[in-house]
Amino acid sequence: MELKDKLVSSFLAFENTIDVDSSVHDIRSEAIKRFEMQGFPSKKEEAWKYTSLKNVLKHDYSIFPKEGNAIEFKDVKKYFIHDIDTYKIVFIDGMYSSHLSETTHDKIDVCLMSSALTNDKYKAVIDNYFNKVAKEDGLTSLNTAFSKEGAYIHISKNQLADKPIQILHFSTGSEAAQMLQPRNLIVVDENSHVQIIERHQSLTNNPVLTNSVTEIFADKRAIVDYYKIQNDNENASLIDNTYIEQQGQSIVSVHTFAFGGNITRNNLNFYQKGEGIDSILNGITIIEEKQHVDHYTLVHHTEPNCESHQDYKGIFDEKATGVFNGKIIVNKEAQKTNAFQSNNNILLSDKATINSKPQLEIFADDVKCSHGCTIGQLDDSALFYMRARGIGEKEAKALLMYAFANNVLESVKIPQLKSRINKLIATKLNVDIGFDL
Amino acid sequence: MLEIKDIHASVEGKEILKGLNLKVNAGEVHAIMGPNGAGKSTLASVIAGKEDYEVTQGNILLEGEDIEELAIEERAHKGIFLSFQYPVEIPGVSVTNFMKTAINETRKAKGLEEMPAKDMLKMIREKSELLEIDRKFLSRSLNEGFSGGEKKRNEIFQMAMLEPKLAILDETDSGLDIDALRIVANGVNKLKTKENAVIVITHYQRLLDYIVPDFVHVLHNGKIVKSGTKELALELEEKGYDWIKEEVKG
Ligand SMILES: Nc1ncnc2c1ncn2[C@@H]1O[C@H](COP(=O)(O)OP(=O)(O)O)[C@@H](O)[C@H]1O
Numbered sequence A: 001m002e003l004k005d006k007l008v009s010s011f012l013a014f015e016n017t018i019d020v021d022s023s024v025h026d027i028r029s030e031a032i033k034r035f036e037m038q039g040f041p042s043k044k045e046e047a048w049k050y051t052s053l054k055n056v057l058k059h060d061y062s063i064f065p066k067e068g069n070a071i072e073f074k075d076v077k078k079y080f081i082h083d084i085d086t087y088k089i090v091f092i093d094g095m096y097s098s099h100l101s102e103t104t105h106d107k108i109d110v111c112l113m114s115s116a117l118t119n120d121k122y123k124a125v126i127d128n129y130f131n132k133v134a135k136e137d138g139l140t141s142l143n144t145a146f147s148k149e150g151a152y153i154h155i156s157k158n159q160l161a162d163k164p165i166q167i168l169h170f171s172t173g174s175e176a177a178q179m180l181q182p183r184n185l186i187v188v189d190e191n192s193h194v195q196i197i198e199r200h201q202s203l204t205n206n207p208v209l210t211n212s213v214t215e216i217f218a219d220k221r222a223i224v225d226y227y228k229i230q231n232d233n234e235n236a237s238l239i240d241n242t243y244i245e246q247q248g249q250s251i252v253s254v255h256t257f258a259f260g261g262n263i264t265r266n267n268l269n270f271y272q273k274g275e276g277i278d279s280i281l282n283g284i285t286i287i288e289e290k291q292h293v294d295h296y297t298l299v300h301h302t303e304p305n306c307e308s309h310q311d312y313k314g315i316f317d318e319k320a321t322g323v324f325n326g327k328i329i330v331n332k333e334a335q336k337t338n339a340f341q342s343n344n345n346i347l348l349s350d351k352a353t354i355n356s357k358p359q360l361e362i363f364a365d366d367v368k369c370s371h372g373c374t375i376g377q378l379d380d381s382a383l384f385y386m387r388a389r390g391i392g393e394k395e396a397k398a399l400l401m402y403a404f405a406n407n408v409l410e411s412v413k414i415p416q417l418k419s420r421i422n423k424l425i426a427t428k429l430n431v432d433i434g435f436d437l
Numbered sequence B: 001m002l003e004i005k006d007i008h009a010s011v012e013g014k015e016i017l018k019g020l021n022l023k024v025n026a027g028e029v030h031a032i033m034g035p036n037g038a039g040k041s042t043l044a045s046v047i048a049g050k051e052d053y054e055v056t057q058g059n060i061l062l063e064g065e066d067i068e069e070l071a072i073e074e075r076a077h078k079g080i081f082l083s084f085q086y087p088v089e090i091p092g093v094s095v096t097n098f099m100k101t102a103i104n105e106t107r108k109a110k111g112l113e114e115m116p117a118k119d120m121l122k123m124i125r126e127k128s129e130l131l132e133i134d135r136k137f138l139s140r141s142l143n144e145g146f147s148g149g150e151k152k153r154n155e156i157f158q159m160a161m162l163e164p165k166l167a168i169l170d171e172t173d174s175g176l177d178i179d180a181l182r183i184v185a186n187g188v189n190k191l192k193t194k195e196n197a198v199i200v201i202t203h204y205q206r207l208l209d210y211i212v213p214d215f216v217h218v219l220h221n222g223k224i225v226k227s228g229t230k231e232l233a234l235e236l237e238e239k240g241y242d243w244i245k246e247e248v249k250g
């Protein structure tokens, strides 16, 4: 049976296993209908022209979370940022692991979607926010239909989350092929601040397909720093659908470190709903072999005096393929918008490719918008110069690549995370010098 | 120290060095002069190991060892330093971090531990004072937006940091005003010992007033066509290169 048919026909069985509020039930039922109509995206769609899910969809995935798989912290410690104190929401094969997690209800709620969807205490927040900014495309609808588990984070007014929050999804390989559909909701009230680190990690070579949806609401003057670490193994694919709604003077930054996996698609959407907002989208992509990473971003400016800053750096080796599609919409009312976008790429092999496309739709006349895209190779004369000073070829190349990606790394606000990313990059580039630029 | 025997080198199929011989002993300063396009920078690049140049014949020996098979960085580790005629800009890498990496990579190649941060800072301070380089300069991206003179001074600063056995200075004087020329020359002279050697490539006698050569060679059409002592430089300054070209023909 095709994956689509399997999902659609499993829906009723799935619905029966969980007991949710009727409003969520209605949302799910509508969503499965939309998925049934739209299905998975194909390359015929403009938005999916360069990313084919065909090979990923052909596996016979188990589609329900699997209970009872435990992992020891020591075996997965390296996937955590463990040298600082953090809250942790950890899932194993789609099921919550209380053993590996550290949650709280003390002033801030860092807990589970499954309890938020069923517990009366959260009803008001769920009614206000659940599925309110997520789009209605096929993949998002599919996730909505099966939404059950994920992270639920609510930072109430005037709170500074006392430590960063890590969201980790592990898959153990207990199934021959597994599909995961985590659903996260993050609500940050007025004047509050939170830092979140998210990672999907497969512990197996069995195929894993994750179709994740995250909704983030940043109320007035809220500050949200979100970091996505994507460094999965060669049979793990990720479709990350992130939707962010920002109110006046809020600042939301999302850093995406895409260091590999099979196919990675990041649908990152920012919707500005007030004045004086800043939206920051940063990314470093370093991939090789036949890996594929597609960043598909949208920033929608609707009110005056807002900014957006996008800076994506990509390094592609061997047969790796990259896509950057950055859409910026500036409504007629959104005067004095400053929207910047840059996408710079280095191709290390003549078989690697990048497709980079800005899409600007600007309806206001008093705006500053700029976009730039570069595709180049490493500078040979710089390499000769560096090697002539005693720096080995591999290290010289790595140093040039570090320098290339450095401004994105610089903007990481958690020092331990920054040094971890540094090490990941050093490992990716196969050098044992952590350049501290 | 360095012995170049009948070297022939070409780039893109065109022969540039056509049987060049040169012998430099420890403790000596050699000047190489010659008209534009003679092959001076090519010689420097060939010694440093630049891969665009194909050595078709001859040998280069460093302390008796043939270095033909050595990579660029391995030559650097053995003590060859090239001060570039056109130093390359490297955005995003500060002068300090570049130097740290270069020194520690060289130490690593020699099986030594990384230099302790304290010693590194001390050395950077001393050597930058020697070249009268402002501290602020050291945190800027390497060569990016530097004036011609600043680039050259920074080259000699790096030479001071790396303490090479054989330094090749390719037109280090071009782009320098007289004060900067004095600072650079003074730096080079301070670094000179009985154990190391310097090859100064220049168009002009001017630099040789400050860095006094033991030998002067004229490179023309890919060969050393005349060698002498420092008086030869004065003669060239006075009469130009045409008489040498005539001499070679005749
Ligand atoms: N990379 C290169 N590709 C093609 N021609 C080159 C290259 N490098 C040098 N040449 C040629 O070799 C000759 C010698 O150049 P060069 O060594 O720079 O001379 P000099 O430094 O004495 O002025 C010139 O004719 C120059 O055009």
Ligand SMILES: [Mg+2]
Binding pocket: B040, B041, B042, B085, B170, B171
């Ligand atoms: Mg030259």
